Amino acid sequence: MVEAELREAKVVRQGRDLIRDVNLNLTEGSMTVLVGPNGAGKSTLLRSLLGLTALDSGSATINGTPVRELGHRDRAGQIGWLPQVDEVREPINALQYVMGGRFRFGESRHDSEVAARKHLDAQGAGELADRRWHSLSGGERQRVALAGLLAQETPLVLFDEPARHLDPRHQMDLYSRIGQLASAGHGVLCVTHDIDQIHFISGEDSDVRIIGLREGSIRFECGREDATLPEKLGSLFDVRYEVVETDSRRALIPVRDHGPTR
Amino acid sequence: MKRLLLLVITTIVVIAATPWIGARPEGEAGSFILNELRIPRTLMAAMVGGLLSMVGAVYQTLFANPLAAPSTVGTTAGAVLGALVALVLGWGTSVSGLPAVATAAFCGALVVTFLLAGLAAREQARIDDVLLMGVAISLAAGAISAGIQFTSDQVGLANVVRWTLGHLPQVGYKGIYLILPFFLLVVAVLLSQVRSLESLVAGEQLAFSQGVDVRRTRVLGLGVGALGVSAVVAWCGPIAFVGLIVPHITRRLLGTSRRLLIPGSLFCGSLFLVLCDLIGRSAIPGKEVPVGVITAALGAPTLIALIIRRRP
Numbered sequence: 023m024v025e026a027e028l029r030e031a032k033v034v035r036q037g038r039d040l041i042r043d044v045n046l047n048l049t050e051g052s053m054t055v056l057v058g059p060n061g062a063g064k065s066t067l068l069r070s071l072l073g074l075t076a077l078d079s080g081s082a083t084i085n086g087t088p089v090r091e092l093g094h095r096d097r098a099g100q101i102g103w104l105p106q107v108d109e110v111r112e113p114i115n116a117l118q119y120v121m122g123g124r125f126r127f128g129e130s131r132h133d134s135e136v137a138a139r140k141h142l143d144a145q146g147a148g149e150l151a152d153r154r155w156h157s158l159s160g161g162e163r164q165r166v167a168l169a170g171l172l173a174q175e176t177p178l179v180l181f182d183e184p185a186r187h188l189d190p191r192h193q194m195d196l197y198s199r200i201g202q203l204a205s206a207g208h209g210v211l212c213v214t215h216d217i218d219q220i221h222f223i224s225g226e227d228s229d230v231r232i233i234g235l236r237e238g239s240i241r242f243e244c245g246r247e248d249a250t251l252p253e254k255l256g257s258l259f260d261v262r263y264e265v266v267e268t269d270s271r272r273a274l275i276p277v278r279d280h281g282p283t284r
Numbered sequence: 285m286k287r288l289l290l291l292v293i294t295t296i297v298v299i300a301a302t303p304w305i306g307a308r309p310e311g312e313a314g315s316f317i318l319n320e321l322r323i324p325r326t327l328m329a330a331m332v333g334g335l336l337s338m339v340g341a342v343y344q345t346l347f348a349n350p351l352a353a354p355s356t357v358g359t360t361a362g363a364v365l366g367a368l369v370a371l372v373l374g375w376g377t378s379v380s381g382l383p384a385v386a387t388a389a390f391c392g393a394l395v396v397t398f399l400l401a402g403l404a405a406r407e408q409a410r411i412d413d414v415l416l417m418g419v420a421i422s423l424a425a426g427a428i429s430a431g432i433q434f435t436s437d438q439v440g441l442a443n444v445v446r447w448t449l450g451h452l453p454q455v456g457y458k459g460i461y462l463i464l465p466f467f468l469l470v471v472a473v474l475l476s477q478v479r480s481l482e483s484l485v486a487g488e489q490l491a492f493s494q495g496v497d498v499r500r501t502r503v504l505g506l507g508v509g510a511l512g513v514s515a516v517v518a519w520c521g522p523i524a525f526v527g528l529i530v531p532h533i534t535r536r537l538l539g540t541s542r543r544l545l546i547p548g549s550l551f552c553g554s555l556f557l558v559l560c561d562l563i564g565r566s567a568i569p570g571k572e573v574p575v576g577v578i579t580a581a582l583g584a585p586t587l588i589a590l591i592i593r594r595r596p
Binding site for chain 1: 348479480482483485486487488489490491492493494495496497540541543
């Protein structure tokens with residue numbers, strides 16, 4: 023059982039705490055959604071788990087070993103990441119992108135390619151293999167990026183606002199794929215501020231845990247079906263949520279709150 | 285892959301044929317010209333061109349910038365400054381058997397290299413900052429160089445101008461033996477980093493999360509690359525454009541995959557400089573045009589043509 027853990031994690035940049043007193047664990051087969059307003063420190067938290075950002079105090083570990091002391095390939099065998107910012111800067115094709123996920127295996131190029139094609143096919147993106155990255159639509163890119171992440175074959179996977187810029191159908195599609203990962207045994211941590219989208223993370227057998235982050239610290243942690251969730255989210259984002267029960271699900275509609283803000 | 289093979293074969297054929305092009309070598313003098321002048325000189329051009337171009341391709345990948353090259357990140361400028369100091373001060377001809385100018389140039393380039401590699405190795409260093417610092421160092425070194433030239437006498441100035449044009453000075457094999465270890469080191473180290481460099485193309489941070497030791501690749505690529513360039517510039521002067529242009533030409537021929545581009549740049553650079561040198565020594569009968577003039581004269585229009593023809 024692989025477990026990544028942040029304990030009393032604190033990151034300071036230019037005198038400002040990006041995250042502080044953060045305790046969080048991520049285990050295989052669990053689904054955690056991290057929500058919070060812009061600048062809450064969500065990305066910093068992910069980057070700390072990955073070892074990309076050094077902590078100023080506290081610890082970030084994978085199975086008890088500080089993540090930054092792990093060998094690069096060892097770490098990449100445990101935890102993978104779908105970043106928010108697309109930094110692809112050259113006309114590589116989808117297949118090459120996905121092959122990046124195979125780096126840690128140190129395998130032959132042929133084996134990398136076979137594995138990459140398999141993962142592209144699994145995401146229904148097999149026909150995109152030879153397409154240039156920059157010619158892909160937003161939805162196609164996310165499917166290829168997901169294939170790249172899964173090609174790394176890590177037990178733990180992190181997503182940073184994966185559905186940004188996607189149209190509603192692609193958002194639903196992506197979130198349900200992410201939900202399936204937890205059912206398949208991955209430990210998933212997904213950052214978002216699309217509250218409503220949380221409901222598309224289907225995961226009947228796995229509980230979806232929601233963590234609210236604001237100004238660098240964790241404000242609440244509860245299950246998705248928690249009755250007080252709308253209230254908690256409201257104070258997290260400084261809005262009020264109206265709960266609307268539809269035939270299929272409970273929807274949260276944000277409304278402007280004229281009451282006193284905290 | 286086929287194209288790379290074709291490039292390799294072409295390069296080897298051209299290198300093998302070049303010494304025999306030109307006035308036919310006859311008799312004892314002819315055999316001297318062939319064995320002690322043309323052959324070593326062709327070999328030198330092949331090594332220098334290949335090294336500069338391969339380092340350029342690696343720099344462009346590391347810095348994620350098409351303008352990164354030995355001449356733009358400060359290595360060359362440091363060498364020029366070192367050489368100028370030696371030339372103008374009229375230092376003795378040798379330091380433990382090596383020309384003082386080459387030694388000073390090598391030291392100048394190394395200082396800049398260590399500054400840059402030190403910055404690149406820092407945890408929080410952004411690669412853009414490293415490139416900017418290289419450009420700043422180039423400008424500063426250029427200003428000091430101009431100052432030195434302005435205050436130097438006629439003889440010193442003539443030497444300086446000759447040196448800064450770039451040349452492939454060859455009588456015998458001394459230069460070959462000097463450059464060869466650097467050449468082999470650079471080729472071996474850079475080829476060992478091809479896989480990592482390829483991963484960098486999708487973003488440094490993503491590459492890190494995929495298991496690439498980004499810092500090591502940066503420091504090795506920058507440090508070893510610049511070490512090789514320092515040796516070359518010390519011996520041959522700043523040969524313009526090879527490290528900047530040839531990787532772009534190679535990219536048009538072989539595509540952007542680093543697996544092909546980096547070794548391809550090595551051979552393309554060799555081919556380019558051997559041909560430039562051939563033109564330089566045979567274009568004007570009885571006179572020799574410094575190879576740096578030819579590379580710039582050919583390289584600049586090539587770059588312009590590439591930009592204009594560039595597909596979106």
